[in-house]
Amino acid sequence: MLKQSLWSSFATAPAQYPKLEGDIAVDVAIIGGGITGITAAQVLSERGFKVAVLEARSIGHGTTGHSTGNLYIIIDELLSSLKAKYDKGVVKRVLQSRKDALEKIEQNVRNFQIDCDFSRQPLFLYEDANNMKILEERKVAEEIDLAFTELAEDFPFEQDMGIRLENQAQFNPLLYVLGLADALDEERCSIYENTPVRSVEDQEDRVLVYTDDAIVAAKYAIHATHTPKGLELQYHTTLGPYREYGVAARLESNSYPQGIFWGYYNNQKYSIRSYSRGGEKYLIAVGSPHKVGQAESNRKHVEELVAFLQERFIVGQITHTWGGQNYKPADLLPFIGRKEKNSREFVATGFSTDGLIYGTLAAVIIADKIEDKFNRYEDLYEAARHEPVKSAKKFVKENANVAAEFLKDLSFKGDDKDLEGIAPGEAGIVTRNGEKVAVYREENGGYKIVSALCTHMACMVSWNNVEESWDCPCHGSRFNTSGEVIEGPAFNPLPKKIIE
Incomplete structure (x- = not known):
């Protein structure tokens, strides 16, 4: 941590x-x-x-x-x-x-x-x-x-x-x-x-x-x-x-x-x-x-x-x-x-x-x-601009990376290991009943279990083992172990889950 x-x-x-x-x-x-x-x-x-x-x-x-x-x-x-x-x-x-x-x-x-x-x-x-x-x-x-x-x-x-x-x-x-x-x-x-x-x-x-x-x-x-x-x-x-x-x-x-x-x-x-x-x-x-x-x-x-x-x-x-x-x-x-x-x-x-x-x-x-006041830099940084030539190469690279993460999610089978296989202070993605869940095991042995799909665009989150957070590899949303949003484009927390 x-x-x-x-x-x-x-x-x-x-x-x-x-x-x-x-x-x-x-x-x-x-x-x-x-x-x-x-x-x-x-x-x-x-x-x-x-x-x-x-x-x-x-x-x-x-x-x-x-x-x-x-x-x-x-x-x-x-x-x-x-x-x-x-x-x-x-x-x-x-x-x-x-x-x-x-x-x-x-x-x-x-x-x-x-x-x-x-x-x-x-x-x-x-x-x-x-x-x-x-x-x-x-x-x-x-x-x-x-x-x-x-x-x-x-x-x-x-x-x-x-x-x-x-x-x-x-x-x-x-x-x-x-x-x-x-x-x-x-x-x-x-x-x-x-x-x-x-x-x-x-x-x-x-x-x-x-x-x-x-x-x-x-x-x-x-x-x-x-x-x-x-x-x-x-x-x-x-x-x-x-x-x-x-x-x-x-x-x-x-x-x-x-x-x-x-x-x-x-x-x-x-x-x-x-x-x-x-x-x-x-x-x-x-x-x-x-x-x-x-x-x-x-x-x-x-x-x-x-x-x-x-x-x-x-x-x-x-x-x-x-x-x-x-x-x-x-x-x-x-x-x-x-x-x-x-x-x-x-x-x-x-x-x-x-x-x-x-x-x-x-x-x-x-x-x-x-205030409807002229600013001499507003055109330089115009938010609605589109520069296809200046951004083409990096645009393709970033979106290919995001697509690869989505495809990775579709092929993910889950490790299907028992919850006890996750050590205290560690976490993992587990598949239960066909659903991907993100599981964090607390130091006292308890579990925090949330959906593994980012609430922004349903990309599967990844465990950050040094900041103890669930990070989305597609657009950068991050969530704490309880599922609350830390940062990024996501509005809503990861839904809490219960594994019987």
């Missing part, structure tokens, strides 16, 4: 918000209380809109609280990948939009005096052997006039080539979101925790958002859930759901250099940074990406990341381990805006691992659209 994220360990007294238990009416209903949802609430409430934020669990403790806390203007897939699909003008606009979002975060930290360890830092890109990625990145940076410098001779990590970009940033993302939520105007913005949304009905003159105990009537709704909830196939078929892990260890030395380090070791990227708070110093490594629900052993991914950290750096005890999820768009740009041409629902998805920047950017773009 994973330990908590490093960021969660410093959120010692987060604000407690009530559960929504009665019908309400607002201007904008925001589904999700991460950086996208809370930033949208801040922007909209400041502009005079009445807003309600509906968070299924706790504010900031989802994707935002499991991110790296790095803020940068280039993209996770690198500028060279972007330049391979778009012209120089588009690449420049992407960088400028991300720069604007970074400055918006810095402005919020300053204006609301948020104690989240925000600091400007350089970003380093380097490779230990193959120089092709760095050479391509240098070429694009020169072409678009992005200033960079070569690495100094005393660069602390093993590398053959690298570049340095100044004036990027880092912070504690969970403390930032909690601080921003605390600064919201209570007269115009209500926040509700432990309030999962079960369905959304887009009507001609309003949107109805249904929770377990209430209905929210709104003029508009924002899906700030990292991926749209429900059967939004126009997005789910162009997004690849991925998970990766983070580990943190106590630093044994005070001389560790500051900055964001992206190192390519054997062609695999690792994000490395240090963090200090309360007199404690940590080194963080994030990496080992894989498709959700398709790892042979999630535990092995974490073990490999721990080994990477311990073999290359002087660190002490591993103090934190956590997982994070992202959705990679086929054409490399996120989808931000109206779900459909005349829809009252807005989406913000396809952020890859750049959700802190893109979530902030999405909040401003969507707020402008709701």
Whole structure:
């Protein structure tokens, strides 16, 4: 079982918000209380809109609280990948939009005096052997006039080539979101925790958002859930759901250099940074990406990341381990805006691992659209766009992968083993009376048994042995051992089952 994220360990007294238990009416209903949802609430409430934020669990403790806390203007897939699909003008606009979002975060930290360890830092890109990625990145940076410098001779990590970009940033993302939520105007913005949304009905003159105990009537709704909830196939078929892990260890030395380090070791990227708070110093490594629900052993991914950290750096005890999820768009740009041409629902998805920047950017773009105000980036990230040439190859790859998972489900016979064959703390898919069920055995010997078919599109879930969750390999929905939704497009929990 994973330990908590490093960021969660410093959120010692987060604000407690009530559960929504009665019908309400607002201007904008925001589904999700991460950086996208809370930033949208801040922007909209400041502009005079009445807003309600509906968070299924706790504010900031989802994707935002499991991110790296790095803020940068280039993209996770690198500028060279972007330049391979778009012209120089588009690449420049992407960088400028991300720069604007970074400055918006810095402005919020300053204006609301948020104690989240925000600091400007350089970003380093380097490779230990193959120089092709760095050479391509240098070429694009020169072409678009992005200033960079070569690495100094005393660069602390093993590398053959690298570049340095100044004036990027880092912070504690969970403390930032909690601080921003605390600064919201209570007269115009209500926040509700432990309030999962079960369905959304887009009507001609309003949107109805249904929770377990209430209905929210709104003029508009924002899906700030990292991926749209429900059967939004126009997005789910162009997004690849991925998970990766983070580990943190106590630093044994005070001389560790500051900055964001992206190192390519054997062609695999690792994000490395240090963090200090309360007199404690940590080194963080994030990496080992894989498709959700398709790892042979999630535990092995974490073990490999721990080994990477311990073999290359002087660190002490591993103090934190956590997982994070992202959705990679086929054409490399996120989808931000109206779900459909005349829809009252807005989406913000396809952020890859750049959700802190893109979530902030999405909040401003969507707020402008709701206010009927022009935003200079709205066409760049148009949610209803279709780019068949730019996304064709990845679109085919992702959907072939999903089709393969469905076919795998059809041929699955089940192991038909006795429940006693599942060890305490472990789980398995069992076939009983022709039905697939997901069985988790508790440490005390009891069982939690739920349907093995994801409530999104009936793909069979897979056991995640390090996070103790049921993960869907098709579109990335995840469920706890009781069947409740953790994240992803699924609205509803896995139905509970009884085996006689």
